[in-house]
Amino acid sequence: MTIQNDKVVLIDYTLNNDNGDILDTSTGREPLAYIQGHQNIIPGLEKEMLGKKVGDKFKAVVQPEEGYGKFTPALLQDVPRSAFKGVDEIAVGMQFQAQLEDGPIIMAVKKIDGDTITIDGNHPLADQVLTFDVEVVEIRDASEEELAHGHVHGVGGHHH
Numbered sequence: 001m002t003i004q005n006d007k008v009v010l011i012d013y014t015l016n017n018d019n020g021d022i023l024d025t026s027t028g029r030e031p032l033a034y035i036q037g038h039q040n041i042i043p044g045l046e047k048e049m050l051g052k053k054v055g056d057k058f059k060a061v062v063q064p065e066e067g068y069g070k071f072t073p074a075l076l077q078d079v080p081r082s083a084f085k086g087v088d089e090i091a092v093g094m095q096f097q098a099q100l101e102d103g104p105i106i107m108a109v110k111k112i113d114g115d116t117i118t119i120d121g122n123h124p125l126a127d128q129v130l131t132f133d134v135e136v137v138e139i140r141d142a143s144e145e146e147l148a149h150g151h152v153h154g155v156g157g158h159h160h
């Protein structure tokens, strides 16, 4: 069996950035489980997975355009503390949803300087070239329920 759309795929992976820093890894954890063709993982990696089989080990280099996007300076803003009406405590790293013209977006508090709060709507991995070292652990057909939900149930996936 090879990886095609609607297959459940389990992978072991390690993610490095350009500097060789490990950003994420499944080592010591359950493998990552996703459904091919359902945007469970970033497009650049999903594309590289097509046609692979169990036991395949490979490196996938993903550019920002097919990863977490380019850094958008307009999404980095200073706002007055008064913009956080009704929030008791503002802390760096706090995430919240903001409504933009294009729809909702997750923003995070980056910096607090007195009454000036710097917020950032860019993904933390925006602008980064990502290198995945991948090993395909398992490939199976997705159940109808998994396809309907758009995510994997059971090992490595959602537990209901």
Ligand code: ZN
Binding pocket: 149, 151, 153, 158, 160
């Ligand atoms: Zn579900």
